[in-house]
Amino acid sequence: MRTVHSLKELRSILRSLRQQGKTIGLVPTMGNLHEGHISLVRKASEAADVVVTSIFVNPMQFGANEDLATYPRTLGEDQDKLAAAGNTLVFAPSAEEIYPEGLARQTKVVVPEVSEGHCGASRPGHFEGVATVVTILFNMVQPDIAVFGEKDFQQLAVIRKLTRDLLIPTEIIGAPTVREDDGLAKSSRNGYLSKQERAVAPVVHQTLINIATQLEQGRTDHHELEREARETLARAGLRPDYFNIVNSHTLKPATPADQEITLLVAAFLGTTRLIDNLCITR
Numbered sequence: 320m321r322t323v324h325s326l327k328e329l330r331s332i333l334r335s336l337r338q339q340g341k342t343i344g345l346v347p348t349m350g351n352l353h354e355g356h357i358s359l360v361r362k363a364s365e366a367a368d369v370v371v372t373s374i375f376v377n378p379m380q381f382g383a384n385e386d387l388a389t390y391p392r393t394l395g396e397d398q399d400k401l402a403a404a405g406n407t408l409v410f411a412p413s414a415e416e417i418y419p420e421g422l423a424r425q426t427k428v429v430v431p432e433v434s435e436g437h438c439g440a441s442r443p444g445h446f447e448g449v450a451t452v453v454t455i456l457f458n459m460v461q462p463d464i465a466v467f468g469e470k471d472f473q474q475l476a477v478i479r480k481l482t483r484d485l486l487i488p489t490e491i492i493g494a495p496t497v498r499e500d501d502g503l504a505k506s507s508r509n510g511y512l513s514k515q516e517r518a519v520a521p522v523v524h525q526t527l528i529n530i531a532t533q534l535e536q537g538r539t540d541h542h543e544l545e546r547e548a549r550e551t552l553a554r555a556g557l558r559p560d561y562f563n564i565v566n567s568h569t570l571k572p573a574t575p576a577d578q579e580i581t582l583l584v585a586a587f588l589g590t591t592r593l594i595d596n597l598c599i600t601r
């Protein structure tokens with residue numbers, strides 16, 4: 320497995336792979352890889368001949384008071400995990416490679432509607448940063464397919480929409496959330512949790528299951544259910560950011576007539592922001 324840092328090296332390797340008739344799969348990440356990321360690499364390798372995993376902690380998607388400086392950077396360990404998973408190429412560009420003219424002069428990709436609300440409301444500019452860097456990565460790699468995790472449900476919706484709207488010829492594949500044994504969604508940011516916080520963290524997934532069960536049993540008082548969920552999280556010592564019951568396709572508040580429903584949650588545990596979701600059909 321090779322690691323390249325520049326667009327020039329990347330393009331030269333990809334050109335020769337394409338000449339051999341190989342299809343290309345892309346797995347965009349911010350590194351500090353865990354089994355969630357590795358499941359995306361495996362899924363990509365089922366759908367494409369070669370898999371490029373990008374590792375780039377994208378400054379454009381971090382807010383001023385967020386964890387850009389402390390976000391874990393573990394390239395050596397990430398390379399070992401990717402090699403073991405059958406990844407072909409690691410693309411680990413510098414910020415200058417992605418944004419040669421700097422962020423202030425960068426053209427932005429803005430995806431309306433699905434970017435609004437939920438994480439978009441709590442993290443202003445976040446999805447512009449995600450949509451812009453993903454578009455740049457797509458243009459750099461020109462992949463046939465790209466795999467993203469359903470853990471970042473709103474992000475996946477944003478990427479599906481920008482790919483459709485900009486006629487990007489890449490198939491977007493979603494991959495299910497990989498969890499710890501106690502239900503906590505695997506996430507690089509789980510590493511920030513203290514031992515005590517880690518013991519409490521599964522309440523996020525438990526609350527999703529509890530509210531989903533009540534929806535499946537026929538409750539349609541969504542606002543009341545959302546309030547109950549936020550109270551449960553607060554009682555456990557978390558600071559809920561949002562708990563929203565939405566239509567799985569529009570990400571707008573679900574109506575009692577909606578059959579495909581997604582529960583979206585974000586909550587702070589200490590200074591760590593956890594997100595999760597659960598989709599149901601009723």
Ligand SMILES: Nc1ncnc2c1ncn2[C@@H]1O[C@H](COP(=O)(O)OP(=O)(O)OP(=O)(O)O)[C@@H](O)[C@H]1O
Nearest residue numbers: 348349350355467468470471496497505506507508
């Ligand atoms: N538990 C998981 N299961 C499946 N996919 C995941 C999981 N965690 C992350 N991913 C996916 O991996 C890709 C890269 O995500 P990222 O590098 O931000 O990892 P992360 O662990 O979610 O980090 P963070 O803690 O910053 O949210 C995204 O498509 C994301 O949805």
Ligand SMILES: CC(C)(CO)[C@@H](O)C(=O)[O-]
Nearest residue numbers: 347348349377449452471
């Ligand atoms: C898709 C992504 C790699 C873009 O920086 C990031 O948002 C992530 O890791 O989910």
Ligand code: BAL
Nearest residue numbers: 349380381445471474
């Ligand atoms: N996993 C989404 C990347 C972020 O939180 O910035």
